[in-house]
Amino acid sequence: MRLALPGQQDALQHLAHVVVSVVLHFGWFHLSGHLRNKGSVPGADFAVHPPGRDSILVNMTASIQRLTRTRSLSACLLLGFLAAVGAFLPGILSPASAAVAAREVEVIDLAGELSATDEQLLLERTPGLELPGEVTDVAYILFAENDDNLNDTVREFGEDERSDLISAERDKWAPGALIVAVGLDPQKMGVYCGDDVCAAIGIYGEGRLDGILDRMETPLRNGNWAAGMLEGAAAAGDPTAVRESSEFPAWAGWAIGGGIGVLAVGGGTAAVVATRRSQVKKAREQFDEVQRDYGRVAQELQAIDVRAHSLTSPLANDALRRQWEEVKSGFLGLNETFDRLEGLRHESSDAEFRELQEPIATAHEQVTRMRTAEENIELLAGMEHGDAELRRRELTELHEDILEAGAGIEDAGLRERLSLLDARVLDLRSRLEAPGFMDEFADLVGDHRVLVAAAQQRLYEESGTEETSDEGRRAPRVWESGWRPAYGYGNYVPFAVVHTWHSSDQQAASASSSSATTGYSAGGFSGGGGSRGF
Numbered sequence: 001m002r003l004a005l006p007g008q009q010d011a012l013q014h015l016a017h018v019v020v021s022v023v024l025h026f027g028w029f030h031l032s033g034h035l036r037n038k039g040s041v042p043g044a045d046f047a048v049h050p051p052g053r054d055s056i057l058v059n060m061t062a063s064i065q066r067l068t069r070t071r072s073l074s075a076c077l078l079l080g081f082l083a084a085v086g087a088f089l090p091g092i093l094s095p096a097s098a099a100v101a102a103r104e105v106e107v108i109d110l111a112g113e114l115s116a117t118d119e120q121l122l123l124e125r126t127p128g129l130e131l132p133g134e135v136t137d138v139a140y141i142l143f144a145e146n147d148d149n150l151n152d153t154v155r156e157f158g159e160d161e162r163s164d165l166i167s168a169e170r171d172k173w174a175p176g177a178l179i180v181a182v183g184l185d186p187q188k189m190g191v192y193c194g195d196d197v198c199a200a201i202g203i204y205g206e207g208r209l210d211g212i213l214d215r216m217e218t219p220l221r222n223g224n225w226a227a228g229m230l231e232g233a234a235a236a237g238d239p240t241a242v243r244e245s246s247e248f249p250a251w252a253g254w255a256i257g258g259g260i261g262v263l264a265v266g267g268g269t270a271a272v273v274a275t276r277r278s279q280v281k282k283a284r285e286q287f288d289e290v291q292r293d294y295g296r297v298a299q300e301l302q303a304i305d306v307r308a309h310s311l312t313s314p315l316a317n318d319a320l321r322r323q324w325e326e327v328k329s330g331f332l333g334l335n336e337t338f339d340r341l342e343g344l345r346h347e348s349s350d351a352e353f354r355e356l357q358e359p360i361a362t363a364h365e366q367v368t369r370m371r372t373a374e375e376n377i378e379l380l381a382g383m384e385h386g387d388a389e390l391r392r393r394e395l396t397e398l399h400e401d402i403l404e405a406g407a408g409i410e411d412a413g414l415r416e417r418l419s420l421l422d423a424r425v426l427d428l429r430s431r432l433e434a435p436g437f438m439d440e441f442a443d444l445v446g447d448h449r450v451l452v453a454a455a456q457q458r459l460y461e462e463s464g465t466e467e468t469s470d471e472g473r474r475a476p477r478v479w480e481s482g483w484r485p486a487y488g489y490g491n492y493v494p495f496a497v498v499h500t501w502h503s504s505d506q507q508a509a510s511a512s513s514s515s516a517t518t519g520y521s522a523g524g525f526s527g528g529g530g531s532r533g534f
Contacts, residue, residue, distance in 0.1 A: 146183030190531025
């Protein structure tokens, strides 16, 4: 289905005609009045019947020459302005400028998946998109079946069925063309353009094509083909549709580069000032926390150390004790750091805090580690000494993690084993005062560790995701806020953490394969644009 729609220049042309008429008549009445006062124009005929545009320009030129001799500055300025406008207007109103090509919108549904409402959406919404003037034809194409490289399918369709979409030389897309294509089997999406359109929308800029396709992805994944294709066309006209490769927003880069480049120096200075203020603010806050907590922890360190070494449950294994010794050594090693901070006060200048921000951060990290380790050791000690609320909470977390593991995999046998383990967890939760509670809890954690490892393997197999390097993947340590009793016991990691790793690997795999393909299998064709899966 096609719909030819007038470009925005039609309205501008009409407006220009109105403005021209007003300016010329207004200028002529003032001019004729001035000339009558000078005795140069036989007033009434000109006032009532102003001449045509060409006649006005001729008479204005002659009048300027006469007025120059009268040395009337205001009249000269007025006539000079009107003469300049008159010289400019023929270009505006010339037939060549007034001829505006219509922008044609076409919906080609080869899959039979678009409803009449879908087609109407594309036909009615496309004219309102902010597309550059180089775009004269917008074609939406939906394929039921397609090559894995959608570029080849679109090219073959153009060559075999729609030669008007391809340039006269048969090696690129036609000038003025913007093509948004979607293939359903396999699921692919692409955007293509003639050289002039590609240049106008900046499709060869870093991250630009990927940014356009990213806008299409969400509605297409939801099965909304029309909305996805419309998003592609809209993104083509939106210079901020760029896949960001850094923390710096894409729109900000476009604005500075194309819109407000003259402010780059001032903006950069402001950013530096803001960063330095933020650094000083953070250093002051960290220094205040160190002053508040260091003295107390230092005085109580011996008692905390005794508490840590008094833990007797199986969960207080060698790994946990090594972690405690590490955090204690870091805290005791702050003497040299505090020597550098000697003399620093809350009232000290920003310059002093900025200069000492590194040792302040070191002191803050070690004090925070010690404070968190103290809290976690107290947590485990409370469980060992029969705190019913703590015991119930930890068993409830274990119960919920088992349920999450069962819901996250399809292996029926493994799910049954998880269900049996969960029954044991709930049984122990009903016996919080059991004499051997900590031993039973440790056994549950050990069994769950084995099932989590099996669930992790099944999770990756079922999703077809490759597991990345496990370097740095571990349970939170005793000085980290995410630590819980049993974390690290026999290398135990809860399924919730494993699931997070899996999600991260999926996202990494998706990102590595989500860059657009811009090439064509057949040689000799180099049309702009590209495609990828969704």
